[in-house]
Amino acid sequence: MSNTHVFRAERLVSGYDHKTIIHGIDLEIPQNKISVIIGANGSGKSTLLKTMAKLIKPTEGDVTLDGKAINKYPPKELARMLGLLPQSPVVPDGITVADLVGRGRFPHQSLFSGWSKQDYEAVEEAMAFMNITAFANHDIDELSGGQRQRVWIAMALAQQTDILLLDEPTTFLDITYQVEILDLLTNLNRRYGTTIVMVLHDINLSARYADHIFAVKEGKLIAEGKPTEVLTSDLVKTVFDLNCVVIPDPISDTPLVIPKGRYHVKDGDN
Amino acid sequence: MIKLKNNQYNSKKKKLDLHVPKYFPLILTIGFILLIVTIIASLVLGARVVSFQELMDGLFYQNQDSYGANVVQKRISRTIFSLCCGVALGVAGVLMQTVTRNPLADPSILGVNTGAALFVVVGISFFNITTASQYIWLALIGAAVTAVFVFGIGSMGRGGATPIKLVLAGAATTAALSSLVTAIMIPSQYAMDQFRYWQVGSVGSGSWDSILLFIPFLLMGVLIAFVSAPALNALALGDDVASGLGVRPGVLRVFAICAGVILCGVTTALAGPIGFIGLLATHAMRLVIGPDLRFLIPMSALAGAIILTISDVFGRLLGSPGELEVGIVTAFIGAPILILLAKRSKVRSL
């Protein structure tokens, strides 16, 4: 399975209130790939993702899907193609896991329509995929942080979009769960060909899991491409203002960034 | 060289902080001038504006037949009464805000007034209590019980008594108590008619009798406030620091809250619920002279007296030929201040 959506940002300028954060970005999201946006705090990476998810209205330029600006689509139609998992979604009181995942079906249902067979199947499939079927009838409050995050992703899966945007899906999670979540997202990409775009904090996990990297600094796109091609010590110096060496990751052969601090540096290495 | 100068400056500033706030004499003078202007305005202005001659006649008890002189004499007791209420509410406001470390702690917001009201209504309806001297005590007990209750609820859970928790506990308690008040009142036409007037705070009923009743409580409350001011300053630095400085936070809190409750309970019993004075006076004065309670308490007393009396004068002018009760005027001046405080404070501290 694969999708052929062309998802692009064109001369994008956006920000909050009167403060411009994104200063003219042109990019095209590679189809059926995992793309990761990296950048320092305040670089505008999250703003870029939010603008692409229609959460922020661009002040200039457009975000287009198949050649049409995303805010020109009827909201529900767009929601069937483009999904977003925000950084901190709100859990309603007293809701069960299955019902929460079921809310992802909203864009596929009409005003008074009941639940179709497809709706149920989508929920079942999403929950099986994220390995949370056992909790189906539990209250969300009973779950741990890692389990909750899986529930949220399952909800986004039930939405069955071809493109899925995630805003720092691994923040606040232990390293074990970070790897677990990223593995599950990779599964999703491999099995369904879902185009995934996410913001990640951890540059080494980004390098390992991304097919494509967008490096953002001060609201501008600095570099993009395969991690092995673009992720160099020069780029890290530019984007994060950090001295480092980049070596091949012993596990995956992707670039591994080793930061140089001021201390604990072996003699003669500086 | 420059460093030295800086040091000198710093030590000088520190010294000033420890003693008298900047411009304090000036502010005090302005305060007293305002007070005098307020008193004169309160004597002269109203539904009937009196002439200078009438004012003099009234003040020195001459020419008793003159209508104007009589008006002035009525206004004398009213003015003194309203000054007393203002002092009481101003001081009560500082005490409550300091003890709870909470900028929104005002008797009216905390439901203390309604607590006093409930006990008074119970007294009127069930125990045939009719004289003010009797229901002062009821109001005091009501105010104290409510204060303890609201603080109890508001300080549960993480973070202690945060402003939002206290305000909500106060609002909830007020709602609960007013239902009770209405339930008790409705069967009694008499109590209902009485209460209709009492429910809007007013200083119009201030007579020499009520002033005499007021004075002992006022003195007691203000005295406690003054005496505990230095210790309360220490408490403002946190319980641990205060303990280190030899203050016993628990005892001090009880004392200060008692004083606050006495002051606003008695005021409520005699004048009805008058809101926001504590909030207004304290915040205005803190802006001008800073947080040192040894100065803030007397200045808030002064500011409370001025604000309440001026509000009463405005009420008389606006409501002419009748009057607009002072409780309504203060709600209109005070509520915007509450909103402003809510707008300005950071989300975290709410």
Added chain:
Amino acid sequence: MRNQTVESNFIVKGMRQRRRRWIFVTSLLSILVVILCGGMLLLGNTIYPVDVVIRTLMGEDIAGANFAINTIRLPRMITGLFAGFAFGVAGYIFQTMLRNPLANPNILGITSGSSVAAVFCIIVLHTSNTVVSIAAVVGGLITVIVMYLLSRGRSFSIGRLIIIGIGMQAMLDAVISYLILKSAQQDIAVALRWLSGSLNGSKMSEVLPLILIVVVFTPILLALGKQLNMLELGEQMATSLGIATDKLRITLIVSAVFIIAIATATTGPIAFVSFLAGPIANRLVGASASNILPAGLVGANLVLFADLIGQFAFEYRFPVGVITGLLGAPYLIYLLIRMNRKGEL
């Protein structure tokens, strides 16, 4: 593979079960409303037999019964039914939209805004019922707009909104107290309704605007129920699920203000119904579907039940608002204690 099917069945079964519970509880609440409505018609100074009540309602002229039932009890019952429903629905919408059980139209000062406008029209201008209703709606809407303008800022905080609401309420209540204070002795009974809410003296002619507004807006709100549930997941999630959040919010607020203002104009602010109905409905039904309808039914039940208690349980007849106040206040305090303990404030 077989294991998978078993598991799947178990998900769907759970979801269907919760939906059935929704239907079951909602039907139960409806039946309860019907029973209470019957009680409102049957009970009174004279207790008429059921067949007399039915015949009277069908239009037969039975001496005595006709007046008592058609002129006094029926309007009272209908007013209670629709006002309770309106309070319940509006309260639920605000609580769900702002994701806080404390954020109901009472605390936010909206009810007070409607009350001020209505009291002013009744006591000062002596206008007709229609004008009172319109004024109440306008008053409520103005309050909402002012609240919105005041709470706008760098960051939205529900705590700030509530404190601003309490401030607004203090001002508006001062105006109400003043108007009541200055009212003529004969207006006091009417005026007191604005302190505690009451069904006394309900007339068929007065309840018509209420019925009209509730009948018009309830379907709109029910249709938006599913979207409201999405809004519960947060602004960003809702947007990504295909909801035009700004438009939805405005529609919800305006509709909710309309129905609560009109209910307030008819009965006065019946304390705590708008606050209690939503949480009770959620507790009874769970969070599987939109609980707008159950919340409305709980509201109607509360008002009718409290009015029956107020009329017949004591020596003296209490207005319904006093009873709901006495019932609701302990719950509010309990809720506060629980929220404080859990650190939700």
